[in-house]
Amino acid sequence: MAIGREAWNGQFGMGRSPDAIGDMEETKCATATRVRICAAAAVVLIALAGLLALPAWSQSTPPADAAGKAPEPMRYGNMPPSAAPFGRYIKPYHEWYISPDTLAYDGGARSEADGDPAKLKTINIGFLGPLDKDNYDSPYGIAMLHGSQMAIDEANARGGYHGKPFALMVHDDLPLWGASSMAISDMVFNDHAWAMLGSVDSSSTHIELRATLKLELPIMDTATNDPTVTQTRIPWLMHNFPDDRQQGYALADYIFNQLKLKRIGILQVNNRYGRTGKSIFFDTARRTGHQPLVEVWYAPDSTDFSQQLGTLKASGIDGLVIWGDAVQAGLILKQMRAMGMRQPVFGSSRICYPEVLSIAGPAAEGLVTISPLDPTRSDPQWQQFRRSYLARFHAEPDAYASYAYDGMNILLAAIAQAGLNRGRIMDALRQHEMKEYSGVSGKVFFDDTLNDVAPVTMMQIRGGQFVYWPEQRTDWGGKPVTYAR
């Protein structure tokens, strides 16, 4: 039997399914002569297709740039060539997420009966986010709720859906692990929601994702950093927030290729955000020959970091990467400078908040972080949103509010286009694959997994001010940021 199984090797043209071959073969061979001609031609075509299919399958080609010049094929996740797993040793047998059919869906949702707006009082949209003030993630969840609510209210001011208002069905994502796992079931069976937005915590988002594979409710994920939420081939989730993959690539390039640092230490918060967050940075550093010297953790409620900083100091690092939140990062900066540690410090996007500066004061000078958006942009779309948000919530909009506002607008537009049918709403979301979307948070670009892979924004504290600039990776060869796609 083993021989028989191995006989599959080379029997099929590369990149062709048996079904495709069958379809090809099934064509018009009415006579014996034609059968032979068709078959011979099919073999040649299959062989040629096989030769050509390998590059065609392993790389997706984005549209031509504004100048009409076709850019180079895109790698999965905008990955630097040097960061490709096993890239220096072997070409993988198969690569995922780079084919237009990555999220192909053959289920029955599209043929479900449409909802009739005449029979509905409201068009319900589910919301799952951390809202309780005792929840560590609640500042992000509350901002996400505010952004979502603004988009809903604006849509209702424009007439809602066929005259019926959209309504947000709000569910609190509880801090106890798994406690909110029934939220999506409630949205489907009790709220009769047509789609949902959420959450911040990647575990909760994964739970939603697994449940929606069965319950088939479109999810707009506007806040999770975890890049694995779009690595499941489940077509029901769209993600518009810069994930840890993009953040990790940007930081690794900046630290190792631009600043030429060599001895990096990592200090991460010991929760899922910290654990999964730094992994892309860590792997990229390792693959590019810059294995981090030391990696230490801290509890989410820590205030004294002397033990961790002592370890880092003794390791002789020439730079520190913190994967955590702004409050702890502020304390870390203050304490490490007091210990005489002058190394440059870099951080993940959750550190890019005013708290880091207010807590660390002058010790924050020079800190470089990823920022999900550039709040100093002057374009009218951002400025209008900023003014409206400030007037309503008496606070500057952060990234979580901005991406939620954009995500909700994408969702509402999909409903307007598709009608009250969850399968077709998912189809409408999938129309964003390999396309750019311009929102208040800036320009994002969705790949074949419906994940945002646009370049990120960098931030540095200079003279007590947050200074922003677009990421410019060295593997782009000095070409403009837009070329990265």
Place this chain on the structure above:
Amino acid sequence: MFLERTGKSSSCWAVLRMAAFLILATASLAAQGSSLYTKWINYTPANGFPKGEVYCVTVDGDRVWAGTRDGLVLLENGSVKKVFTTKDGLAGHAVMSVAVDKQTGDVWIATFGGLSRYSGGQFKNYTNLTSGLANDLVYGVAVQGKYVWVATTAGVNRLDTYTGTWSIFNESNAPFEEPWTYDISVTADRIYFAVWGSGVLSYDPEHNSWKPYSDPDGEMELVLYRNQGLIHNVVSSVSYNPGTKTFWASTYFGLSSYDGRNWHNYLTKDSGIVSNFVNAVRSRGNEVWACTQKGLSELNTSTNTWTTYQPDAKTGRGKILVTHPDGRTERIGSSTTLAHNYILNIAFQGDDLWVATAQGLSHGILQPHKEQ
């Protein structure tokens, strides 16, 4: 029933194909003389079945239990006997898995809302708040003697039905990378778990030991080598075949098997499986049934022949694609077919198949197939 054979030959290919044909002649002849599932009876809203997805199906002697988006269906003698919903006491609307305790006749039901036991015409429910159940999103349930094993989104539970004692296994006491458990396959001395993000885990109750089987390349975005080990860590189901001492694991990234010594992986580009997105797998004898989102694919491990069953959306008839080990394909038509091409689960009743699809339950009946 109609058959269209296809041929492809050129002078050099003909020689190679003839050699392969001679080697596999016995197997091919056996396949040509075999039976196929060309007769299908479907259960849909048209004959009293609930609308929407059928997530699971379980055969209990002459009875068939089907878990749907909104309730548990009992079929007897080819008709819907009863649809149980939350109004009848079921723990949740969506029913993901059903297991029958052959000793007691109790029916255990995994729902998105907790675990239910149907016994003596009454439901008893177990939830996170009322029992030791790890989480109310329950994906799988299986019975092993006095134990009921439960796959939840927060790990695995074991309920001792004699003492009522609950045990929980998760990342704190077992090698789970993630605790999200999907499916369970029980054998006499092992329990296999399909774990989303953690591959396949097996548990040896006698020695209280766990063994993980995971994707050796450790990367979500690639398969490094063809038969590298488990093809991907996002595993949707697992099925142990005691006859071949092989477990099969379905993923949304292809199909894997492990016989204790060798791994074999199957993708559309190197086998006859119709889709890499495999919702579930079940194996018995020399049959492996892959429930994919594009149809139902069967691998006959004796002949290394794949047979895929699909409805033809244009004609409403059935399409059967037989793919031989040498790559030769045959297309066969059938007048009846599966209720939908999106297949979620399968169960065996003698030679008959019961297939859970996105839009109804299908009963497949084996019919002699004669090449025309």
